[in-house]
Amino acid sequence: MPSETPQPSFVLVRPQMGENIGASARAMWNFGLDRMRIVAPRDGWPNPKAVAMASGAGRLLDEAVLSETTADAIGDAAFVLATTARQRGMTKPVYSPERAMQLAAERIAAGERVAVLFGPERAGLENDDIARANGIINVPVNPEFASLNLAQCVLLLAYEWRRAQGAVRHEAVELAGADWAEAIEIEKLGDHYEERLDTAGFFYPETKAEGMKLNLRNLWSRMPLTRADVQMLHGVMRQMVRWKERGD
Amino acid sequence: MPSETPQPSFVLVRPQMGENIGASARAMWNFGLDRMRIVAPRDGWPNPKAVAMASGAGRLLDEAVLSETTADAIGDAAFVLATTARQRGMTKPVYSPERAMQLAAERIAAGERVAVLFGPERAGLENDDIARANGIINVPVNPEFASLNLAQCVLLLAYEWRRAQGAVRHEAVELAGADWAEAIEIEKLGDHYEERLDTAGFFYPETKAEGMKLNLRNLWSRMPLTRADVQMLHGVMRQMVRWKERGD
Numbered sequence: 246m247p248s249e250t251p252q253p254s255f256v257l258v259r260p261q262m263g264e265n266i267g268a269s270a271r272a273m274w275n276f277g278l279d280r281m282r283i284v285a286p287r288d289g290w291p292n293p294k295a296v297a298m299a300s301g302a303g304r305l306l307d308e309a310v311l312s313e314t315t316a317d318a319i320g321d322a323a324f325v326l327a328t329t330a331r332q333r334g335m336t337k338p339v340y341s342p343e344r345a346m347q348l349a350a351e352r353i354a355a356g357e358r359v360a361v362l363f364g365p366e367r368a369g370l371e372n373d374d375i376a377r378a379n380g381i382i383n384v385p386v387n388p389e390f391a392s393l394n395l396a397q398c399v400l401l402l403a404y405e406w407r408r409a410q411g412a413v414r415h416e417a418v419e420l421a422g423a424d425w426a427e428a429i430e431i432e433k434l435g436d437h438y439e440e441r442l443d444t445a446g447f448f449y450p451e452t453k454a455e456g457m458k459l460n461l462r463n464l465w466s467r468m469p470l471t472r473a474d475v476q477m478l479h480g481v482m483r484q485m486v487r488w489k490e491r492g493d
Numbered sequence: 494m495p496s497e498t499p500q501p502s503f504v505l506v507r508p509q510m511g512e513n514i515g516a517s518a519r520a521m522w523n524f525g526l527d528r529m530r531i532v533a534p535r536d537g538w539p540n541p542k543a544v545a546m547a548s549g550a551g552r553l554l555d556e557a558v559l560s561e562t563t564a565d566a567i568g569d570a571a572f573v574l575a576t577t578a579r580q581r582g583m584t585k586p587v588y589s590p591e592r593a594m595q596l597a598a599e600r601i602a603a604g605e606r607v608a609v610l611f612g613p614e615r616a617g618l619e620n621d622d623i624a625r626a627n628g629i630i631n632v633p634v635n636p637e638f639a640s641l642n643l644a645q646c647v648l649l650l651a652y653e654w655r656r657a658q659g660a661v662r663h664e665a666v667e668l669a670g671a672d673w674a675e676a677i678e679i680e681k682l683g684d685h686y687e688e689r690l691d692t693a694g695f696f697y698p699e700t701k702a703e704g705m706k707l708n709l710r711n712l713w714s715r716m717p718l719t720r721a722d723v724q725m726l727h728g729v730m731r732q733m734v735r736w737k738e739r740g741d
Binding site: 271272274275276277301302343384385386387389390391392393397400401404407408438441442444445446447457460461464467468469471473474477478480481482484485486487488489492 | 519520522523524525549550584591632633634635637638639640641645648649652655656659686689690692693694695705708709712715716717721722725726728729730732733734735736737740
């Protein structure tokens, strides 16, 4: 069964190679989409090459809705977007993938059904398909080299769908068992290094000693150190002292 | 010749199948990136399968910079990002692809070199590679099905790079004007500490030595170190050695 999560349908229009259908299924499922529709696949259906390529996302192929025409495939959708590489001279809003998936998310949140059309590998969508869409999605490829394949185009739109969910955290720090050192710990680390380096004759000549100490303090406090880092840095210094004291 | 456009290098680390190298070249060039670096490709170089797959983007392969180790490949970079699918238990900032490419754009606008690491198809990057990065990029895939292949991962980052070009925030970079250390300098700092601490008997017991070395590398690469910081840290260690050798 397709997931309950409200989401757009991705409609592959007259896809040619089974491999690309399978790869598109994987691309969708990588970003949590599982409602595929297929219009008039060139090599019939089911397609063993699609199944082989879809490994892990084969369920999407089993559950894919087949139809004869684009019009049939999008019959229930209130908002239809068509991906194209070229301008078509049709008066129609053109959206970036990001904006398109934000709009899709808004429509879906409002209870509407949304479909995204993807054209066949070589030729792309026909004007007849595009005429049925409410808007066009234009992927901002390099004008000197626009060679996205079907599954890549599906991948980018699926990725933007997931981003539009707001579920994407932009920044985090991996905190597996580590926590940040507190200022007092950084202070003590600074004391430790300063004391030992003083003994070792690091702060020389004396006219520069204050500046050097300040720079070293500033270095420790500027670094994003965890408690474990601080322990390691203490350990480094202790070891050098022990080594010296062993005198071997 | 690679384009003059300032941009990150994309570094494929130990890639396995030539097809994936070729597809990665196409994915890059689709979004205007043309600086590829390759570390120890499994099947040698040049690779006819890579060339066949890259059609239209073959120039990137001709111009790709080959190296033996990840450290060599990123030596000139002041900001290194590593793409990973899994959490690694290393304390390191984790960025979304969008945020990562915004940061890359900011660094590059400030005149720094940036490298993005991509791991081999099956296993992904090793902890040893990741320890050399300043941050991690995590693609927000479906936790039930995380199966992005190499070229797809390259595609998404290249796409986000292109998006970041339209949206580079021109606010001041933190510590604007700072003279950031390059990866080769961080690498040498790591070498210096590792060598001296080894002599001093720090990496003990032997069963823990590898893990301790990795943690120490990770610490240096995670820190936002300037050239002056690196010089001071070298000085700290040199002084401890000198002190020991003086034997007073």
